[in-house]
Amino acid sequence: MTEADEKTIQDLRRSGILLTTLEDLYNWGRSNSVWPLQFGLACCAIEMIAASMSRFDIARFGSEVFRPSPRQADLMIVSGTVTKKMAPQVVRLYNQMPEPKYVIAMGACAISGGPFKQGYNVLKGIDRYIPVDVHIPGCPPRPEALLNGLMELQEKIREQNLTGENRPHHLRSDVSGEFPVPEFGACDLEPPSNPAVWTPPEPIREGL
């Protein structure tokens, strides 16, 4: 949009006429009614509940409607440690959510396993199986941090295009929103990660 256009829009807005694009209007509406899944895993869930209570009031951002059913939710807040026994259920819940859907990994455990990373039963980050939009560090993150993460997500939703190469995967026919559910194998989850969403980081070797 050119500068002259911006000036015209401002002039029109002063006289009570709003000019916008369909894309902006659609994304504005979507970003202000992100319904999270009522889904708590561990400690971070308590802070997630605290964020929805009167003091922090997630309703200011249009996300107070915690839905118990994944069929009615737009956002999955992975709040807490994902163990290897729980990971298949988390992926299955994600698959059951309708498009467009988003994921916030809340807390150190959901990002990387956190303090329990050395344990034999803890998944080292939920991004091994499902695509994560926003990571919120902290153990547990404060409710303000969750609100900040939600605002980041809203920013991301507002910048999505409905057409063109950058359109999100729910508008593309060549990408599936379903992800394979891992199964508990002989000694670990199989597969140990989903190569479509996660690749092991390259080790950094300095001085070579």
Add this chain to the structure above:
Amino acid sequence: MIPGVSIEEKTDPLQGQILEVSMGPHHPSTHGVFRMDVKLDGERIVSLKPVFGYLHRNHEKIAEDVSYLGSIPYTDRLDYLCSLTNNWAYCLAVEKLSGFEIPERAEYIRVIVGELTRLVNHTCLMGFFVQDLGAMGTPLMYAFREREKILDLFEGLTGARMMCNYMRFGGVRCDLPVGWIDEVKKVIAAFPRFLDEFESLLTQNEILIARAQGVGVLSKELAINAGITGPCLRASGVGHDLRKVDAYSIYSRFDFKVPIGAHGDCYDRFMIRLLEMRESLKILDQAIAALPSGQIIDPKAKSRGLRPKAGEAYGRIEAPKGELGFYLISEGGPSPYRYRVRPPSLINLTVLEDMCLGGTVADAIATLGSIDIVLGEVDR
């Protein structure tokens, strides 16, 4: 067919079928990732199998690898609603193992933060319990409003809202900030008003009485035989409170009562917590009035590189959910040979089937809510 639901013919076809329902691990009323395999005959529960392990985070195994000091932050994450009492029980076990003395002032600070933790836990529990009965939102908002006030105190003292990591072997980590006690006094002074309000809204409430009275009855004999502790045991009419029985720390100096229920149903377990909070406020008043000055940590106590002499120790306290115990075996090394947690939530959960048989699924939800479990502690 829906996964998790199966139908099984009874021998007499005129009697209908047994329906097996898997509730959880994703269920809004199971307090986290707890699963119940329920078999229903019509609407009545004929069998209920709890399934654990969805939050098994290897706490005990990790603690056998890290140093004694390094386990304190992990104990915060056991029962994540009341981290300070978890710290306390663990420190008590290590202090028994290595024979540290606890200064007077540290004991008082421990009692103050411990009782504040009890207020936080019971407030939240009552909110969650009423939410499980179907009062969506409002009572929980009242409860969390009060919780935030106490969490502000924790944050001022320890720097963290939930994961306080405050106690150390032989005392506490840092002294009270200037003006902190005045803030505590303000919160305590305002708390009875909240309790009165909450009580006037709920205890005489017709729906709560209909949903909770006579539901999930736990008999005195079963409670004792199954090793139930905490408010669940006292609601069944057994006056067993470690603060009185064991008189650990300095609890023998305070004047407080142990409330006891008569029926052992959900309503009694709810009321016991209300009454316990009033007793906690009494203890807090007395502890603040008598708070001495002096050291906050035993100067001989060693935190880093602690190697207790070989032996074993069991430290237990009356945590808000029941008897929380830590059993440590030392071989003289930098980390314990065996580290075992006795979690009150897990042991109180073992009688869930006995309390739910013959009731409806809605009653099972109410019963589970009134037991007060936290999955971090159940699965560890």
